[in-house]
Amino acid sequence: MSNTPAELRYTESHEWVRTEADGTLTVGITDHAQQALDDVVFLELPEAGRVVDAKESIAVIESVKAASDIYSPVGGEVIEINRQLEDDPETVNSDPYNDGWFFKLQPSDPAELDALLSAGDYQQLCEEE
């Protein structure tokens, strides 16, 4: 059983999104995703300043099993990346929702958040997989 915090929003490609107090978004991958990947060994994160569209491939996560693309949940500009993951990629496995965050976005259109899944909908999706 995986952990799916109720206050976050989710994508069908297993990213989670947290809206911060200042309106920026923090993005990572879910507990369900990190379990499926097994030990994470390397991440290719975007450069700060990069502008992306919703669902655009933005990062790559490599685990012992395979490489997987990570997609931006909404359109916006990358304002910060989690450099700590370069040294400790296994943090994605041990703490996917906090220290395992990937990058922060300044969203270009806050309305795009409404299209994301609630925790309940995401959990349902995982059960159906």
Add this chain to the structure above:
Amino acid sequence: MPQHTPLHATHVAAGARMVDFAGWDMPVNYGSQIEEHHAVRRDAGMFDVSHMLALDLAGAGSKSFLRGLIANDVAKLVEPGKALYACMLNPDGGVIDDLIVYYLSDTAWRIVVNAGTADKDVAWMQGRLAEGGFDATLTVRRDLAMIAVQGPNARSKTWAALPGSEAASAALKPFQAATWGDFFIARTGYTGEDGFELTLPVDQAAATWSALAAAGVKPCGLGARDTLRLEAGMALYGNDMDESISPLDAGLAWTVDFSDTARDFVGKAALLAKPASRQVLGLVLEDKGVLRAHQAVFTAQGEGETTSGTFSPTLEKAIAMARLPLGVAPGDSVEVDIRGKRLKARVVKASFVRKGQALI
């Protein structure tokens, strides 16, 4: 329907992540393959390798049968229990399987083959026995389980777990085996560490596994098995060689024994007619990323291909074995195509870690 080894229930009860491997439902890890890998390099870990197949070969004609069957020459095995690693070739010189043969006597041998090729291997061997009219019989031993205990503390923990086994196995040299009651204890392995591979009756498998665990041997799955063998530069059949590839091109020329010119073996003529056109070397990625199998390698001497790749837990770098043009040498700088990008790699000998020490 995937097959189950005698330890299947044990793995499931331990919460192992199970995967289909060569038609067997096997543990890929019990939580973290990286931790399992480190346990083998630093202490002791164990693998259920019961999916592989043990065979007994017996009879007056068994030695001459083997000398004609495989590319390495069993005539050089004279000490009881001594083993060799060999390729079994098809008439075109391609590798049918890689295997280990143990000499018990001139008329008794133990052979261990891979799980995915077992049926093919047995059919091939039985066919050749019949064709040649050899005075020898081959017996499939699916009544045996196999547990590989590997690591610097593997032997001492095995002795602690199996009281009485030390006297029978303490004097074993690497690549040598001895019988202890119902057990066959071989000082062999697929990790680059010291240790034993135990062959035992299936009904003792679960109890033996528990005893080893109680002695502090960590259960390890196929994920760690692959990262360990790749660090040790050991070939994986199906990746690093197959029926279309000569051992000479697969970095396995050292397993082909041409020294007795009077000895003919299947594939010999093909090997003599076609010398090596490729070599196997190791790659270490200098840029950040992960090397995997079937990535194109660009060298000054032409293009090659990775045959196996992984992120090495011991070295904390991406490593690979690659089949490359002749002329490429350790120390050379090459490029690897990883998902459309050309990343820099350094060529090394295809042996990255042995006995816990980095060699590169």
